[in-house]
Amino acid sequence: MTFPRRASRALQQKQQHRLVTVLVVLGALLNTRVHGQNTCPRTYYVQESTSALQRAICEPPCVHGQLCVSPNVCQCPAGYAGNNCAEPICSPSCRNGGQCVSPNVCECPHGYGGKSCSQGIVSAVYNKAGDQCLRGHVIKTVSGPSRMRCVAACMRNTRCKSVNYYSTEQLCELNGVTADEAGTSDWFHDADCAYYQSSQNPSCE
Known part of the structure; x- marks a missing residue:
């Protein structure tokens, strides 16, 4: 019987057409060309190694060698926060005017000490x-x-x-x-x- 084969072939062609359409749309979103040049939204750039892949731009750049995962948002390592991962985290937080200078290290003002600057000292x-x-x-x-x-x-x-x-x-x-x-x-x-x-x-x- 040839009817099921024709139906199967028609269904297969329809699925292939849908796949091509999806790929074309994705390609248009990921890699727009104007006069032969790759153009991206202002917060992305096209990676040189491939014309079909865009990377986010973080300004200021991510510190500590971290990855820019979306425009102006970095994936921070443990102990750091902020858009570019430049802000250390102290837990517990620094007290009495102390400043967090690196992960879990407080710089205490004169007259205070301890891990979180909570102790008065001589x-x-x-x-x-x-x-x-x-x-x-x-x-x-x-x-x-x-x-x-x-x-x-x-x-x-x-x-x-x-x-x-x-x-x-x-x-x-x-x-x-x-x-x-x-x-x-x-x-x-x-x-x-x-x-x-x-x-x-x-x-x-």
């Missing part, structure tokens, strides 16, 4: 610029690297507010009482910070 116990101990504190030499380092988030006007984080290195003590033994009103702990005594600076004993 003055720094060591003045790097003046090379002296402050507020009755002493620096005790402990085995470890002989150099001074303050994490950027812990530096305020050349004063290092981080002490006694790495127990194998330099300890800053309150008149012989270790930081762990001193009361919270006498000492401030910040697990994000650490400092070391520089070999060029004399120890405060």
Whole structure:
């Protein structure tokens, strides 16, 4: 019987025609040509490797090497937000006027510390610029690297507010009482910070 074959062939041709129509419409949307030139909406461009694929434009460009997924919208990595992924996220958010400078790192104003700047603190116990101990504190030499380092988030006007984080290195003590033994009103702990005594600076004993 030839009738079913004709019907089948007609149906197949109809489906092929629909597919060609869809492809033509998509091609017109994705790749419009004017005088032989590829033209796109202002927020897209045609990728050089193929004339049938458009890429979104993000202004300003995505940072951290991220992908522009639609006009002015970037796919951000964990810890960043914003249209171009330039805004770090701090959780919990920074308090008391602190600023989020990188994912989960707050830059605290003078007088505050802690992960989210929620803890009030006393003055720094060591003045790097003046090379002296402050507020009755002493620096005790402990085995470890002989150099001074303050994490950027812990530096305020050349004063290092981080002490006694790495127990194998330099300890800053309150008149012989270790930081762990001193009361919270006498000492401030910040697990994000650490400092070391520089070999060029004399120890405060």
